[in-house]
Amino acid sequence: MIKEFEAVRQWKNIRGIGHNAGADNFKAAVSQFNRVQQEVNEILDAIVVNDPAEMRDAVGDTIVTLINISNILEFQAEDGLSQAFDIIELRKGITTPVGDFVRYGKLSDANKTWCDENQGSAGDQYFSREMLTKLTSEDFIKADYVK
Numbered sequence: 001m002i003k004e005f006e007a008v009r010q011w012k013n014i015r016g017i018g019h020n021a022g023a024d025n026f027k028a029a030v031s032q033f034n035r036v037q038q039e040v041n042e043i044l045d046a047i048v049v050n051d052p053a054e055m056r057d058a059v060g061d062t063i064v065t066l067i068n069i070s071n072i073l074e075f076q077a078e079d080g081l082s083q084a085f086d087i088i089e090l091r092k093g094i095t096t097p098v099g100d101f102v103r104y105g106k107l108s109d110a111n112k113t114w115c116d117e118n119q120g121s122a123g124d125q126y127f128s129r130e131m132l133t134k135l136t137s138e139d140f141i142k143a144d145y146v147k
Contacts, residue, residue, distance in 0.1 A: 005077055008067045018072040028072045035065040090126040092119045095140045102145075114142060 012018065018028035039062040046054035070077040092104040092115045104115055104125040116122040118139045120131050127135065 002078060005067055008064050009071050011064075012068050012071060017068055025072050025074070029069050032065050032069045032072060036062060036069070039065055090129060090132065092116075092121065092125055092127050093140070094142045094145050095137070096145045097141075097143055101140070108147065111142070111145065 018025070018032070039058050042058035043055060043062065046052075046058050067077045070080055093102050094107060094111055094115060095101050102111075104112060107115065119127045119135060121127045
């Protein structure tokens, strides 16, 4: 367990965030989701004005609100992170010239062929676990990527 995640949960409980939700966790979770959106917008604002301190603060605040949502909905944020990473860890795809990752299933046939050649496991949307230690960023970045 990430110690800061537990500290956030304690902070949330002390402040009573979602405390009165009772059987209506939905309303408390929606309230925290609105906070997530607010914080994500602050990340964008900080990026636009190139304010690194505000970027860190807004990312941190976003993580706090996500931990709060998971706690209100009675699961550990760490479990959600682990579940998501278990799915994406071996996912094949292409990183575009601007740094966006496009997963294999959303690629054109030509780009799928490029993935198969560079990441192995031809025809599959995931590369093999043995490739995990062999692949480098060059195996994902496709400078001439076209949708």
